[in-house]
Amino acid sequence: MFGFGGKSTPEPAPEPAYSVDLGSESSFSHSTSSSNFMESSSSASEDAELQRHLMREQQRAQFQEQINKFNDICWETCIDKPSSRLDSKTETCIVNCVNRFIDLNLFCAQKFAQMIQQNGGF
Amino acid sequence: MDSVPSTGRLTGAQREELIEQVKQQVAIATAQELLTKISEKCFKKCITKPSSSLDSSEQKCIAMCMDRYMDSWNLVSKAYSSRIQKESMR
Numbered sequence: 466m467f468g469f470g471g472k473s474t475p476e477p478a479p480e481p482a483y484s485v486d487l488g489s490e491s492s493f494s495h496s497t498s499s500s501n502f503m504e505s506s507s508s509a510s511e512d513a514e515l516q517r518h519l520m521r522e523q524q525r526a527q528f529q530e531q532i533n534k535f536n537d538i539c540w541e542t543c544i545d546k547p548s549s550r551l552d553s554k555t556e557t558c559i560v561n562c563v564n565r566f567i568d569l570n571l572f573c574a575q576k577f578a579q580m581i582q583q584n585g586g587f
Numbered sequence: 588m589d590s591v592p593s594t595g596r597l598t599g600a601q602r603e604e605l606i607e608q609v610k611q612q613v614a615i616a617t618a619q620e621l622l623t624k625i626s627e628k629c630f631k632k633c634i635t636k637p638s639s640s641l642d643s644s645e646q647k648c649i650a651m652c653m654d655r656y657m658d659s660w661n662l663v664s665k666a667y668s669s670r671i672q673k674e675s676m677r
Contacts (some may be wrong), residue, residue, distance in 0.1 A: 493610060493620060513603065515597075515606075516607070518602075518606045519606070522606070522609045524614065524640065524663065526616075526617070531667060532660065532663050532664050533617075533621065533624065534665060535642045536624075536659055536663045537624060537628075539659065539663060540628055540659050541628075543659075544655065544659065547629070547633070547648060547651045547654075548651035548655070549651060550658070551655060551657075551658045551659065556662060559662050559663060560666045561664065563663055563666040563670065569597070579651075
């Protein structure tokens with residue numbers, strides 16, 4: 466569900482496509498990958514490349530989705546009152562929160578699979 | 588988008604446009620979702636006693652809250668990327 470499993474083939478790590486630049490105008494800037502389209506005569510390879518690009522965009526969207534979910538939960542867990550910056554205790558909490566939440570999800574998935582097996586389904 | 592050629596194939600320029608459109612739509616959707624989230628979170632943290640207007644302390648709180656939420660967002664993004672990379676190297 467997070468795109469990785471202990472024994473499956475490693476998946477490429479999707480690079481964060483969006484970095485947030487708060488700056489003075491609080492703009493939400495992102496970096497785009499350079500697309501390099503060759504006008505090749507082979508339409509099959511163009512289709513494949515298009516597929517790859519679209520899949521990459523889908524992966525990016527899913528990655529963003531996960532970040533939103535984690536931030537939602539970890540913000541509630543780690544931040545009591547907003548202050549002028551994130552102190553190191555809060556930062557540690559947030560990083561731990563992300564990792565423990567992932568661990569929890571893996572743990573629950575495993576246990577749940579056992580539960581279903583033992584009960585022979587619902 | 589320009590009309591599709593009669594052969595039904597997209598030209599290179601059209602493919603590029605398609606990719607850009609998808610990227611843009613994802614960016615817009617992400618931004619909207621984020622704004623909704625931030626508004627909700629910061630309301631909870633900053634408006635504890637709704638009154639007849641947003642006073643300056645509430646406004647300050649909201650501004651800080653939004654900045655901290657984005658700081659947190661960036662941190663989560665880094666932590667998640669690291670974790671994915673770690674897992675993919677197992």
